[in-house]
Amino acid sequence: MDEAEETTSTTSGADTEMQQVLGLFDLPAFARRGQELEHSLARLDQHCRRERGAMLEMVRLRLRQWASASEGPEAWQTIFTAPLDPLWTLCEAEPPVWSGRPSHRRRQRAIARDLIASIERFNRRWTEYLETLKLERINFLIDQYNRYYVLEKECILSSVRLAARNFTPKSPVTSEQLFELYPILPVPLLLG
Numbered sequence: 001m002d003e004a005e006e007t008t009s010t011t012s013g014a015d016t017e018m019q020q021v022l023g024l025f026d027l028p029a030f031a032r033r034g035q036e037l038e039h040s041l042a043r044l045d046q047h048c049r050r051e052r053g054a055m056l057e058m059v060r061l062r063l064r065q066w067a068s069a070s071e072g073p074e075a076w077q078t079i080f081t082a083p084l085d086p087l088w089t090l091c092e093a094e095p096p097v098w099s100g101r102p103s104h105r106r107r108q109r110a111i112a113r114d115l116i117a118s119i120e121r122f123n124r125r126w127t128e129y130l131e132t133l134k135l136e137r138i139n140f141l142i143d144q145y146n147r148y149y150v151l152e153k154e155c156i157l158s159s160v161r162l163a164a165r166n167f168t169p170k171s172p173v174t175s176e177q178l179f180e181l182y183p184i185l186p187v188p189l190l191l192g
Helices: 003-023 029-055 057-068 073-078 085-090 105-132 136-157 160-164 175-181
Strands: none
Touching: 029 057, 029 105, 029 136, 029 175, 057 085, 057 105, 073 105, 105 175, 136 160
C-alpha cells in the first residue's frame, strides 16, 4: 500500500469513527441553540400572522362591502380623500370584486364610515396586542445565541476563525420591529 492510499484510508477511517461518535449524541450545542432560536422566531412570526389575520376579518368584510357597492377602483374619488388600494394588500385580502351597478352615494358613505370604524378598531387592538406581547423569552434566546454560539462551535471545530465565519449576531426583538413587520393600517378620510 502506498502513502496516498494509506492517508486516504486513515482519513476515511477517522471520518467514519468521528461520524460514529457524533451519531451517539444529539446535534452539537451550537446547532441546537441556532435551531431553537430559528424555531422560536418562526413561531413568533406564525403567531403574529395568525392573530393579525383574525383581527383583520372585519376590515376585510368592510372592504368586500365597499367593492360590492362600488363600480370600480376609481369609486373612492367620490367618497374618500385617497385611494383604498393599499388596504387590500396590507390586509392580505382577496382582490376586490366590483359591482356592475354602484349603490347610492348615501349607502356608499355608510359603508365608508363602517370601514373607517373597523380600521380604527383594528389599529387600537393591534397596537395593544403588540405592545403587551411578552418578548422576554425570545430575547433571552437571542442573548444566549449571541453569547455562546461561536464559543460552542469553536469547541467542536477547534478554530476561532472557522467558528466565527458567517456568524451574524441577532438583535433583540422589539415592539417597533414588530410594527414594521406587521403594520397598523392607514385610516382613510371621508371627503368634506
